[in-house]
Amino acid sequence: MMAGVMIAYFAITLPGFLTVSNFQSLLTTAALPVIVAVGLTFVLVLGDFDLSIAAVAGVATIIFSELVSARGFSPVLAIVITLVVALFVGLVNGTLVAYVGLAGLVVTIGTASVLDGIQFWVSGSQQISGGFSEFLVDLARSSTAGIPNLVLVAGVYVATAWFLLDKTVLGRNIRACGTNREAARIAGLNVRRIRLTGYMIAAFSAGLAGILFANRQAVAYPLSGLDVLLPSFTAAFIGAATFKMGQFNVPGTVVGVLITTLAANGLILLGAPQYATYIFQGLILLVALLFARVVSMRRT
C-alpha cells in the first residue's frame, strides 16, 4: 500500500517517473542492495544483528578491484579470493557472537571499522581504475532480452535464498533458532553452528554484491562502495511488517528494497536536497520498525 501511494504520487508529479527506462534503472539500482539485504535477512531471522555488511561489500569491491587492476590476477581467481575473504569475515563475526557469546551489534561495529581501515590500506588510499575485465564489466552493464543482467543475477540469488530459507533443513533450523533458541537447543539443533552460518550467508551476500558493484563501476574508491547498511535494515523490517506477520522473510525484504529504492529515486527526481534523503531514510527505518512491532504484537 505504501508502495502504491508512492508510485501514484511520483507518477502524477513526475512526468519521467512512469517510463520503461526509469523502471529499468530503478531495478538496476535495486539489484545489488537486494542481494545484500537478502543476506542480512538470514541474520535477522536468527535474532542476531550484522552492522558490518556495508563494510564487507566495500572491502570486497576494493580487494577485487586491487587484485584484477593493480596485481593482474585473473578475474575468476580474484572473485574466489574475494568471496573467501568475505566468508572469513562472516566466520569471525559468527564465531565471536555464537561461540564466544559477544553481542552481535558491537562485534560487527568492530569488524566494520577494521574492514573500513583495510579498504584504505589495500588501495593505498587511491582510486583504483583500469585493468578490469572488459567481459565482466560489459556483462554487468548490459541486458539480456531487455532485462539488465544484474537484475537477472539478483533474481536468481533471491530465488535461491528464498528456497534456502523456506524449503531446506538449514532454513527451517535458522527459523527455529530465531523463534526460540532454548527450545532449539533442547530439540537437538546445533544452535551455535546455525547462528554462525547466518553470519556467513550475510557476509557472502555482501561480498558478492561488492564484486558485482566493482564490475559495474569499473573503478573503486575506498569507503565509496555500496551504500547499503541502512537501506538493508529498512528493507528487512518493511518486509517483516508487510509479509508473514512480523517475521523476516525473503520476498518481504525484496519488496522492502524496491520501496526504499523507489523512494530514493523519487526524491532525486523531485529535486529534493541531499539532507532530505538522509532524513527520509532514517524516518522510513523507524516507521518500518514500528510497523513490524505492531504487526508481531497483533499476532500474539
Next chain:
Amino acid sequence: MTAEPGVNNANRASTLRTERLVKSYPGTQALKGVTLELYAGQVVGLAGHNGAGKSTLTKVLAGLEQPDAGHIALRGRRLALKTPRDALDAGISLVPQPLTVFPDLTVRQNLAAGARPEGWRDRLLDLHRPPQIAALAAAVETFGLNGILDQQAGTQRPVVQRLIMIARALRDEPSMLILDEPTANLPASESSLLLRLVRDLAETGVGVLFISHRLDELLLGTERIVVMRQGSVVHDGPSRDLDKSSLASLIVGSAIEQVGSEAPAHKHGEQGKSDQVVLETNNLSAAPRVQGIDLKLRCGEIVGIAGLEGSGRTSLLRALWGDLRVTDGEVRVNGVKRSFSFPKDALKAGLAFVPEDRHRSALFDGMSVAANVSISVLARIAQLKLWISTPVERKTTTDALRTVDFQPLRDPIVNGISGYSGGNQQKAVFARGVMSQPLIYLLDEPTQGVDVGAREQIYHVIEQLALNGTAVLLASSEEEELVRLCSRVLIMRDGRIVQELMGSELTESQIARASISA
C-alpha cells in the same frame, strides 16, 4: 480451621491478618479461603508440600498477586496491595528464595541499592554513602556485616548473601518479614546461625513468616507452625506441641493416605513391560545437582522420579538428555555405553525428551504445527538431507500427531501452533518425540499447565507409549500422577535417589513423606 493461636498471643496485637483469601489459577484453586493471623515479634513457620499454596500466599502478601476474594488487614486496617511497592509501604517485606544480591557491588552498595532517596544528594550519591537508616545499621551490626562492608557481595558465602538480602529488606522497617526458604541450599551449621539471627530479629518486634521444607528447622526455629495443604490452612498451633512425625503427617495429610491405599489398581506401567534393560546409569553425576545416580529402566516400564523443587529431578533428565554436563559415571542404552555431549547425541541413541515449561523450552510459537513436530528429525525426512518435501513432512507429522490423538484443525504445514490449547501443544511436543521412534522417553512435568481433560488424554498417550514397549522416565511434582502411571517411583533429595517405592508402598502420601525428610 483456625486452631488455638500460638504462644502468649493474648498480650500481642495482631499485626497482620488475612481473611478468607481465595486465589485461583486456570485449572487449580491455589488458595481456598486462607485466614491467618501473624503477630509482632513472633516467628511463624509455614509448612506444606509442593502446591500446597505457600508460595501463592506469600505472593499475595507481598503484593505480587491479587486475591480473587478475601482481604488483608494490618493492625485492623484493610490493605489494597496492588504492587510490591504497596506491600513495602504497608510494612510487609518479602525476601525471595533465590539469592539475588548484586554480585559485582560491595556489601554496602547492596544494602543501599534501591533505598528511597531523601533529597537530590541521595539520588546522585546513595550508592557510596554508608547505610544511615537506623534499622539497617542495627541489622548490619546484628548480622556482623560491619567488617565486610566494602567487600564484593558475590564472593560472600551463601549464608552471608542471604543475610544481606534480609538486611536490605529491613531497611524499609517492615512490621512483617516473609522469608521464603531462606535456608535452602545452606549447610546445617549455617542454617542454625541464620535461625538464631531470625529469632534475635523477632525480639526487636518484627513479625516473621518463615517458610521451609526442613522439619527440624521449623520445629526448633519457630514459635508457631502453620501447615497448608491443597490451598487451605490445616493446622495452626505452637511448635512445641509437634514433633517431626506429627508435622510430617500434617504436611502429607492422612486423608490422602487412605485414598492412596484404597487404590492399588493395576499399573498400566507393567503391561508392555519386558525384562530387557534399555537404560542404565552407574554413578551418574552432574555436579552439583545430580549425585551418583544408579537406575535401570526396562522396556515398556514407566518409572517415576519424585522430589521437592530443587531435588535434582529436572537436572537428572537434562543430564540424560545431554543438556547438562555429566561430571562422572556412565550411561548405557541397550547395554552399550554412551556419552551425550549434546541433545542430538541422546536423540541419536534413541532417547526423546519432553521438557518442563513448554513455552520456554519446547515450543516454536510462531511456527506451524508440522514444523514443531518435525524439527528434531528434519534431516532424516528431507530429500538428500537438504530440502524438505512438503508432502513427506505432511504425512510423517500427521502420522505422529495421530499416535498422540492430536487432530490439527487445518493442514499442519500451514496451521500455526500458537492458537492451540496447552494440552494440544503438549501433545505436539510428544509427537516430536514419536518422529524419532525412541526407545526411551524422558518426561519432565508432562501435564504442567494443561487442563483436566487434556491431562487424561496425555496420561493415555503415555500409557500407549509404554504399551508399545517404550521405556518412560517420568519426573513429576504431582504424586497423584506418579501413583496413577508408574510401576515404581524413585525419590530424589539433594541430587540423590534416596528411596524407591513400589507395590503397596506406592501411595501419594508415601511419596510425599519420602520427599520431605528421612
